[in-house]
Amino acid sequence: MEYEAVIALEIHAHLKTARKQYCDCPVVNTREIAGANRYVCPVCLGHPGVLPVLNRESVVLAMMLGIRLGADIARHSIFARKHYFYPDLPKGYQITQYQTPLVEGGELEYLADGEMRAAQLERAHLEEDTAKIFYQDDGSILLDYNRAGVPLLEIVTKPVFHCADEAVAYAEELRQVLRRLGVSDANMEEGSFRCEPNISVRRAGSSELRTKCEIKNLNSFAVIRKALEAEITRQIALYEEGSEVQHCTLRWDEEHAVTVPSRIKETQADYRYFDEPDLPPLVLTDDDFAEARERYEDAVFTLKWKGEEQRFAPGTAQLTRFLLDNTDLRESEIAVLLDDEDALRLLLAGSEISGAFRECANWVLMEYRPRRAEAEGYVTPQHIADIVALRADAKLNSTQAKEVFGLCFEQGVSAAEAVAKLGFDQVVSDSDLQDICSQVIAGNEKIVSDIRKGKKQAVRALLGQVMKLTRGKAKPDEAMAELKRQLGK
Amino acid sequence: MKELLTLTAHELMAKFASGEVAPEEFYALQMRFARHIEPKVRSFLTLAEDGIAPLEATARDGALRGVPVSIKDLLTTTDFPTTAGSRILEGYAPPYDATAVRLLREAGNCFTGKTNLDEFGMGSSTENSAFFATHNPWDLARVPGGSSGGSAASVAALQSVVSLGTDTGGSVRQPAGFCGVVGFLPTYGFISRNGLIAFASSLDHVGLLARDVTDIALMMNTVGRPDRLDATSQAPADADYLAEMNDRESVAGCTVGVINQLMDPALVSEDVLVACEIAIRVLENAGCAVKRVDLAGVERLLPCYYILCPAEASSNLARYDGIRYGAGFPADVSRTLQEHYRAVRSPGFGEEVRRRILLGTYVLSAGYTEAYYNQARRVRHAIAEGISEMFEDVDFLFLPTSPTTAFGLGERIGDPVKMYAADICTVTANLTSMPAISLPGGLSAEGMPVGIQFTAPQKHDGRLLALARLYEEHAGTGYCIPPLVAEELAEFEE
């Protein structure tokens, strides 16, 4: 029997704000217990009598994501309390949005297996993060409330993924979108991007939704992939043997490479939601929409392609697809460039002037980037175009061209100036070449006699000397031809 | 000088202004008398130490500079422990002042101490305090009302001039009625809830107690201000409640609706009805038109209130787990978390609080929310609409503050439902966010104060104070000193 997986992703992203969600504390990510509890106040500690006041910036950031996803943004939304007891939850409830998410619906395109897919979203809403727990060796815990109250956006998809690869590809694209919009740093290691899949399986071709399980505490894309695949296997195995899948929360056991249930009570969580009495409704104004749209536009990526302007929504999928369709860049090269806007723009502008995309790409990827990693300097699109042209016209050989590039990079001189400075504009005349070849032949009797004995390859050594004597300015193929001509005599 | 203890705040301010007495002197006198009578009344959980000098006024014109205020122990104060009347916060020292407290401080008030209350505001007699009960200064064997019983008693017993209380279902007005002082519930959001230890957030108000209406207006001018720390704050930034109170024009020829269902002899005792009828006549003589009106669904008021307020209470009290403050803090790490919760929460909360938490959890839990909580929300809305409709015909509403006068200590404490019945005349204002005021309406045949109540449409606080002032002038039944207190005062040696 064939099975297919049905996966939905729930992602929590820290919003990139300066202040916490409901109080005036600064947002600071602390990694160790030594820095704990410095950025706290009675509000985020849940003291008696405190009240929440919502940070407007998190609303605008959420709206920007909503615009990117083409989602509905609720002009009027309310907040709710979600109750449970856990030591990292100061008030014993979390202020979230239940009945009315700020953002609803929407879609995100992503690339999986070279194909463009679209993931439908359920919703995105505003929440607050909990404190950080540091587990001690003796089983006790220490709590760091620096993180309590940090603004979160919970982004939930519909159950639209049917394999681990799709889910991971979507998550990677969402992460890129959030970063490029400036909505979130979306860093998995730092905890500002947390991914919790819900997964069930069913007979391939059916449309039923069977019992799902959720997996928590997945801290890298690789682990997400492994955990999903393992869970799919586990659920299929259960169905095959005639058992049922029980709803549960799982975590990934790296050592045994399986998903295992977290210790959990049988009763389902009863969150006892009701609308937050301490917060009147959030009502968005035209100014709010204008600001969100303006900041969204700032993040849209525009480029000139063959004279026409092209616009790409913040993210990588659309631009990747475009480059795959219109250039011969490989996916790995595109990935590098998309992570390096400076290099990408240099390439695009350079190739607009030059027209020789592949050659420009090679220069940017293999000469510009490594140099820039090591030293100060820059090149302009014109430099790229000029050097590419010089090579195309065979005015420079490969080594010479790299030297020219280097000089441009370090000193900022134009390509032509660099060529002159390096003396590469001096062409070796035919008669000079003849003389030098004769010189070299005359001065290397042993090598010449080897050649005459049949060791044809030895002519390279003579060529090397010719190149040396002409300070690299001779054209290797011309020099080789001349040497052979003279030797043939 | 001890006669000065009977003055209202505005009278006292005049004495300060004329130089007849210095604020520091008066404050010292106030504290001495407060301590003198305290063993009988037991209004306070914490009394101020001697020698705290009134602060220089930093805000406005120091409208209440030097006036001694008592603060219900449900509002946070940095210089007094704040217990909410509960063992679970025994010894808790708040790291911040409630906004209303801060405003009073900045206006130059001095605090006499933190007054006793029903635990977390849950109760109508102050008998649910985890520490001790407060006694009604009119009859020490009776309750002062609740939950702001200590506040009301402290004002009635001349231990403070004014008091800051809280009112979720009548907790300022009912004790004011029982103790013969004025109790005021402003429109929701007119006094900041920042620092008000939450019981039922959508019903909680900071309220004011004083010996006359002018003092209430003065206090409103100090504490009735917008607050950026309270998202539900909706106070007008520059209202002048004293001016509005004095604006007779605003109440000239007004109509007052008397709510028939709350004047029903089946519900309300005869003493109270007699006082109400007298009050109605006072209104007519003062030039108001009086009309009888009907409030539909009176039988749903208490079930509605007693679903919504425990629901929110169960939520607001979830934070008391001893992990960050209060009883059980710092947590004993050798216990598991479950053991810790068990050791902290159940012993920390009294019986009534536990009862309301469980009832609240019940009405919010899966499977019951629709039938109870959501229903109560719809009923609340329907009641509010009913009230709005009534205000199309009348300018104000009149009703008793409480169905009876103060009952005996111990009389109702064993029967929660009977205790809840005391709230029937007061919960409507909280459910509908309308301002309300309880005024002394004379004494019963047994010599106990009867409270009468006026309410006005939302945001008409100034006009309500004007009506109250008008009534007060014409009624001649304002605050008078309880006989017991008069005796104590006579004996008191300065």
Next chain:
Amino acid sequence: MKELLDHLCQLARLELPSGEREEFARKFADLVGFVDAIKELHDEGREVPLQVPKERMDTAADEPRDRPCEGEVPRSYAAGHIGDLEENGA
């Protein structure tokens, strides 16, 4: 009623001392009966109306305080083993 109370106690992390349970359950049942009056209405299924009188919230600007911490609060918080607690989280 006993089972219901046990369930509610678990949800609310409360414990009723065994001596008091009977009495408590009785009073609790009275209370439930008292509030049952709310059920007599027939408008279930309608939307739940909002109850905050203020129509819209005022939000705060994204400007943190200068001082990292507000008020005199302890800087160290610990608890014992989490044990069998349901691992919830947002």
